[in-house]
Amino acid sequence: MKHTKVKDLLNSTTTLQEVNAKGWVRTFRNNQFIALNDGSTINNIQCVVDFENTAEETLKRITTGAAVSVIGTLVESKGAGQKYEIQVQKLEILGDSDAEKFPMQPKKHSLEFLRENAHLRVRTNAFGAIMRVRSVLSFAVHKYFQEEGFVYVNTPIITGSDAEGAGEMFKVTALPFDNTPRTEDGKVNYKEDFFGKETNLTVSGQLEGETFAMALGQIYTFGPTFRAENSNTSRHLAEFWMIEPEVAFNDLDDNMDLAEDFIQYVIKYALDNCGDDLKFLEGRLLEEEKSKPQADRSEMPLLEKLNFVLENNFKRVSYTEAIDILRESTPNKKKKFNYIINEWGADLQSEHERFLVEKHFKCPVILYDYPANIKAFYMRLNDNTEPGRETVRAMDILFPGIGEIVGGSEREERYDVLIEKMKALEIDEEELSWYLDTRRFGSATHAGFGLGFERLVLFVTGMTNIRDVIPFPRTPGNAEF
Numbered sequence: 411m412k413h414t415k416v417k418d419l420l421n422s423t424t425t426l427q428e429v430n431a432k433g434w435v436r437t438f439r440n441n442q443f444i445a446l447n448d449g450s451t452i453n454n455i456q457c458v459v460d461f462e463n464t465a466e467e468t469l470k471r472i473t474t475g476a477a478v479s480v481i482g483t484l485v486e487s488k489g490a491g492q493k494y495e496i497q498v499q500k501l502e503i504l505g506d507s508d509a510e511k512f513p514m515q516p517k518k519h520s521l522e523f524l525r526e527n528a529h530l531r532v533r534t535n536a537f538g539a540i541m542r543v544r545s546v547l548s549f550a551v552h553k554y555f556q557e558e559g560f561v562y563v564n565t566p567i568i569t570g571s572d573a574e575g576a577g578e579m580f581k582v583t584a585l586p587f588d589n590t591p592r593t594e595d596g597k598v599n600y601k602e603d604f605f606g607k608e609t610n611l612t613v614s615g616q617l618e619g620e621t622f623a624m625a626l627g628q629i630y631t632f633g634p635t636f637r638a639e640n641s642n643t644s645r646h647l648a649e650f651w652m653i654e655p656e657v658a659f660n661d662l663d664d665n666m667d668l669a670e671d672f673i674q675y676v677i678k679y680a681l682d683n684c685g686d687d688l689k690f691l692e693g694r695l696l697e698e699e700k701s702k703p704q705a706d707r708s709e710m711p712l713l714e715k716l717n718f719v720l721e722n723n724f725k726r727v728s729y730t731e732a733i734d735i736l737r738e739s740t741p742n743k744k745k746k747f748n749y750i751i752n753e754w755g756a757d758l759q760s761e762h763e764r765f766l767v768e769k770h771f772k773c774p775v776i777l778y779d780y781p782a783n784i785k786a787f788y789m790r791l792n793d794n795t796e797p798g799r800e801t802v803r804a805m806d807i808l809f810p811g812i813g814e815i816v817g818g819s820e821r822e823e824r825y826d827v828l829i830e831k832m833k834a835l836e837i838d839e840e841e842l843s844w845y846l847d848t849r850r851f852g853s854a855t856h857a858g859f860g861l862g863f864e865r866l867v868l869f870v871t872g873m874t875n876i877r878d879v880i881p882f883p884r885t886p887g888n889a890e891f
């Protein structure tokens with residue numbers, strides 16, 4: 411007999427059928443009621459064991475974490491909270507779980523403890539829900555771009571250039587650490603390395619992505635990226651997944667429209683397809699926030715917050731307007747910010763971004779037209795900017811509770827302007843010659859952005875630490891599993 415998923419059993423339209431369910435025991439009450447979960451849904455199916463006719467030996471082995479298979483009749487449940495239950499006729503223990511030793515006991519565990527047990531935390535309600543939502547969101551990413559006619563591009567993970575300057579890179583080498591080949595002046599001789607040159611793990615697929623956009627029109631990447639920054643925060647990972655669309659003939663306004671439409675689409679898709687999981691996560695968040703002071707609690711319950719993002723346009727604000735708002739803000743005047751904003755040109759810290767989004771505008775914000783010297787070399791210089799106050803067609807999208815979720819720009823399509831910028835920043839033209847070919851041959855306006863996938867999952871699940879929305883987080887000092 412083939413087993414049926416718990417989700418399908420709970421959604422069944424007929425009762426009194428013989429069914430087989432397989433899963434892991436969450437709890438076993440009164441020597442009679444098994445709450446069985448198989449990961450197909452946050453909901454358990456109650457399996458009622460005929461304890462009088464079941465061997466004592468078997469009953470003892472029905473412990474939290476054990477894998478079991480039950481065969482029985484699907485009937486309407488008399489108990490509260492579930493529509494159906496299984497009246498068990500035959501029960502088989504597939505895999506025992508020593509109740510004394512199984513770390514995921516049916517009680518509240520701290521998120522820190524669960525992180526140390528990342529291989530088992532997925533057996534809890536919260537992490538099961540998070541990982542299902544993450545999976546649905548990644549499907550929605552592909553669905554959106556595929557429906558819009560974008561081509562999915564797999565940009566390389568090992569790269570030869572640190573052109574982006576987006577962050578510290580992890581070196582990739584096959585050279586031995588002892589007896590490292592050296593050049594005459596004592597430097598490591600990468601000519602003898604696997605690729606015959608210095609290589610790194612990619613921080614972004616953008617530059618390669620641009621070359622594809624200049625042929626295929628609309629492309630997107632969705633893959634892992636790596637940054638060796640020592641930022642031990644609740645928003646940074648050393649290995650994270652990024653989605654980078656790049657579109658030929660799009661300018662910055664088109665880029666903003668695309669980002670907003672895309673984000674709203676994937677959030678709506680999650681709302682439509684992860685109802686039970688999101689409802690559970692909303693409850694979890696409310697519970698967690700009970701112990702926090704009022705000021706630190708979310709303004710809205712999770713589902714309301716997600717719907718709010720769907721129903722309201724993102725507020726578009728120029729960097730210059732933002733600086734004016736920040737300069738006049740109470741925390742700036744009262745010197746509550748760690749970095750006081752005095753003048754135009756200051757780089758915004760996350761405290762400023764969060765003030766704008768959470769206190770001032772109270773909605774997602776797109777900041778654009780940043781000072782040229784705090785942004786990457788490839789961003790398009792604005793026409794008609796004052797000397798000394800040059801700005802670029804950059805945009806960052808800021809989300810409540812998250813801060814920066816998207817970074818992007820219109821690209822500098824003019825060969826001469828780009829070369830001048832690279833010279834000023836001492837970026838190796840030779841190394842990036844392939845990238846410059848996009849500007850040498852058939853250059854055109856184009857734009858794109860990068861969305862940090864885990865920051866999106868954070869927002870949608872209402873979790874607060876990025877380590878809790880990726881299966882096995884990599885952060886400074888941690889690469890377990």
Ligand code: 4AD
Pocket residue numbers: 574576613614615616637645646647648650652654655814815816817818819858859860861862863864865
């Ligand atoms: O702003 P970033 O550095 O932009 C780029 O890499 C561009 N090449 C993107 C593009 O235009 N195609 O990174 C983009 C996004 C950030 O907004 C943030 O959401 C996420 O990637 N991100 C991180 N997420 C987790 N951990 C980190 N260490 C992250 N660094 C960036």
Ligand code: MG
Pocket residue numbers: 806814816817
């Ligand atoms: Mg950025």
